[in-house]
Amino acid sequence: MPGRRDAGDPVTSTATPTELSVRPLLALAAGRAMALVVTFATPLVLVRVFDQAGFGTYKQLFLIGGTLSVIAQLGMAESLLYFLPSAPKDGGRYVLNALLVLGGSGLACLGLFLALGPLLPRWLGNASLSGLSRLLGGYVALTLPAAVLEIVLTARKRFGGAGAAYGLSDLVRALAVVAPAVLTGKLAWLLAGAAAFAAVRLGATLLYLRSEFGAELRPDGALLRKQLAYALPFQLGGALWILVLNLHYYLVASFVDAATFAIYAVGCLQIPLIELLFTPAKNIMMVRMREAITAHRPGAPITIWRDTVGKLAVFFFPLVGLLLVTAHELIPFLFTERYAASIPIFMIWSTIILIVPLQADGVLGVYADTRALAVLYGIQLLLNAGLVTSLIRPFGLVGAVMATALTMGVGKSAILARAKHHMGATFAELLPWRRLAELIGATAASVLVTLEVKAHLSAAPLPLLLVATAVYVAAYLGILAVRGVLGAEMVQATTERIRLLLGWAARAS
Numbered sequence: 001m002p003g004r005r006d007a008g009d010p011v012t013s014t015a016t017p018t019e020l021s022v023r024p025l026l027a028l029a030a031g032r033a034m035a036l037v038v039t040f041a042t043p044l045v046l047v048r049v050f051d052q053a054g055f056g057t058y059k060q061l062f063l064i065g066g067t068l069s070v071i072a073q074l075g076m077a078e079s080l081l082y083f084l085p086s087a088p089k090d091g092g093r094y095v096l097n098a099l100l101v102l103g104g105s106g107l108a109c110l111g112l113f114l115a116l117g118p119l120l121p122r123w124l125g126n127a128s129l130s131g132l133s134r135l136l137g138g139y140v141a142l143t144l145p146a147a148v149l150e151i152v153l154t155a156r157k158r159f160g161g162a163g164a165a166y167g168l169s170d171l172v173r174a175l176a177v178v179a180p181a182v183l184t185g186k187l188a189w190l191l192a193g194a195a196a197f198a199a200v201r202l203g204a205t206l207l208y209l210r211s212e213f214g215a216e217l218r219p220d221g222a223l224l225r226k227q228l229a230y231a232l233p234f235q236l237g238g239a240l241w242i243l244v245l246n247l248h249y250y251l252v253a254s255f256v257d258a259a260t261f262a263i264y265a266v267g268c269l270q271i272p273l274i275e276l277l278f279t280p281a282k283n284i285m286m287v288r289m290r291e292a293i294t295a296h297r298p299g300a301p302i303t304i305w306r307d308t309v310g311k312l313a314v315f316f317f318p319l320v321g322l323l324l325v326t327a328h329e330l331i332p333f334l335f336t337e338r339y340a341a342s343i344p345i346f347m348i349w350s351t352i353i354l355i356v357p358l359q360a361d362g363v364l365g366v367y368a369d370t371r372a373l374a375v376l377y378g379i380q381l382l383l384n385a386g387l388v389t390s391l392i393r394p395f396g397l398v399g400a401v402m403a404t405a406l407t408m409g410v411g412k413s414a415i416l417a418r419a420k421h422h423m424g425a426t427f428a429e430l431l432p433w434r435r436l437a438e439l440i441g442a443t444a445a446s447v448l449v450t451l452e453v454k455a456h457l458s459a460a461p462l463p464l465l466l467v468a469t470a471v472y473v474a475a476y477l478g479i480l481a482v483r484g485v486l487g488a489e490m491v492q493a494t495t496e497r498i499r500l501l502l503g504w505a506a507r508a509s
Contacts, residue, residue: 039170039173039272041174041178042174042177042178043059045178045181046177046178046181047266047335047336047339049185050181051259052259053257053258054187056126056257056259056261056262056265057126057129057187057258058187058190059261060124060126060261063246063249063265064136065139065140066246067242067243068109068112068140069140069144069147070238070239070242071235071242071243072106072108073102073144073147074102074231075231075232075233075235075236075238075370076097076148076227076231076235077098077102077147077148077151078151078235078238078365079094079227079230079231080094080098080148080151080152080155081151081155081286081287081290081365082230082290082368083223083226083227083230084152084155084156085287085291085294086294090220091156091213091216092214092216093217093219093220093223094220094227095148095209096209096213096217096218096219096220097219097223097224097227098227099148099209100219102144102148105144106140106142106143106144107141109137109140109141109144110137110138110140110141111137112137113136113140114134117132117137118133120133123254124250124253124254125253125254126253126257126258131188132187135188135191135194136191138195139194142199142201142202143198143202145205146198146202146204146205148205148209149165149201150165150166151283152208152209152212153165154287155287159284162280169201172197172201173194173197173201176194177190177194179193180193181193230368233370233371233373233374236374236377240377240381243381244377244380244407244408247388248268248388248400248401248404249261249264251385251389251392252400255392256397260397262339263341263342263345263397264342264345264397264400264401266339266342266346267331267344267345267346267349267401268345269331269334269342269346269349271319274319277312277315277316278357281308281311281312284308285359286362286365288300288304289305290366292304293366301363301422301423302424302425302430305363305419305423306429306430306431308357308359309357309359309431309436310357310435310436312356313435313436314439314480316353316356316357317354317357317439317440317442317443318439318442318473318476320354320443321444321446321447321476322469322472322473323346323347323353324347324351325447325450325451325454325472326465326468326472327347327350329461329462329464329468330346331343331346332461333461333462333465344398345398348401348405349401351405352404352405352409355408355409355412358416358431360412360415360416361373361415363419363422363423364415364418369418372418373415373418376414376415377411379411379414380407383407383410383411384403384404387404388400388404390403391403416430438483441479442476442479442480445475446472446475446479447472449472449475450468450472450475453468453471454467454468
């Protein structure tokens with residue numbers, strides 16, 4: 001079949017129309033990387049501004065806001081990745097439909113916070129949440145309509161613009177949150193800064209959409225019905241998924257006080273590099289798969305999928321190993337010794353990154369199988385609730401993160417099986433098995449080399465962290481180069497990414 005590879009063959013560096021080219025991926029990721037250091041530093045600054053209970057309250061506030069922001073999108077923003085490539089002539093109407101629905105949803109969220117906000121302290125057992133619900137509601141209401149910005153840019157193949165939007169948003173958001181907190185030491189001013197940023201971003205989004213679509217930017221009831229028919233089942237799955245991701249936080253918060261919750265939240269550290277790569281890769285994959293299906297190229301979707309998995313695994317598999325071998329130095333360095341109890345939680349949490357390259361939910365979205373996705377997420381949510389509740393009592397915080405990791409693995413396997421059916425792939429064709437095996441082997445060998453080097457070193461945490469990272473990266477890239485796993489394109493991209501990140505880190509420090 002044209003464009004298909006034999007099962008197990010490594011992905012070559014020769015680009016084809018069905019491959020996830022590194023260039024657009026880097027165009028999207030570069031913008032996010034521009035603000036990587038500042039964004040990652042936000043909780044590192046706030047953990048030193050607030051005491052442990054205050055930092056736990058900050059994490060709870062943005063947990064609530066983030067969860068509601070995703071659920072209240074109603075799938076309308078993500079639906080544009082499906083409709084804009086399929087019907088570009090109707091793009092302005094699809095976009096305005098999404099914008100209006102998201103605006104209404106944002107106002108509904110604000111009303112919900114005004115009505116139920118006083119109950120938050122009781123539900124989470126944290127009196128510090130009292131009086132902050134209005135500001136949080138304003139932030140969510142302004143954030144929702146602007147969610148279309150990067151998605152429209154990506155669907156229109158404005159990859160550079162999407163990267164710039166991601167980067168500037170991350171940078172301004174970090175400054176708007178950190179500056180008021182540092183100056184006042186109050187959570188209320190932190191939320192006010194976040195709301196002000198959201199207002200600026202919404203204004204920029206409206207200006208861009210007006211310039212991009214002009215008079216085509218008008219509502220259309222018939223198209224709206226099509227969007228809702230696609231988006232609502234998809235959003236049901238998205239809502240369930242965000243609950244799967246965040247349920248363990250809410251359960252832990254209900255069992256422990258704010259200071260202990262801060263320990264758990266630090267252990268479940270979100271690594272910016274993950275979001276930096278997998279979201280742009282998933283969006284590009286979905287757009288190209290949808291275009292291939294529309295063009296009746298039956299062999300293209302599985303090729304695009306395998307290529308995406310292979311390229312993401314090159315980064316994410318070794319990232320897991322690096323986090324495991326440096327966890328005892330990394331957490332105290334980033335969050336101070338007060339959070340040493342977060343280390344075992346962080347090590348378990350890091351293993352979940354192994355399934356990040358398998359963006360099978362994006363495949364189901366491409367094939368509009370949103371109902372099945374919702375059912376699978378619902379089953380996963382019930383499993384997660386049962387496991388977390390069962391394991392948190394005997395094993396404490398470690399039990400909660402173990403339950404979440406197990407649930408993620410089981411759920412991803414079920415979704416992957418459904419994606420395999422849609423793409424018409426055999427088990428041997430489903431993944432680039434040979435390449436993944438080589439990457440796992442290289443990761444394991446690099447971990448052993450780094451542990452051996454660390455055993456013979458006696459140094460302060462920061463020098464030890466830097467040496468261990470350098471040894472690990474050198475070992476991993478060296479093994480892949482010797483094995484011939486890295487093609488010329490990937491070697492160049494990897495080298496450039498490391499150079500840029502090191503340069504930004506040096507300037508920041």
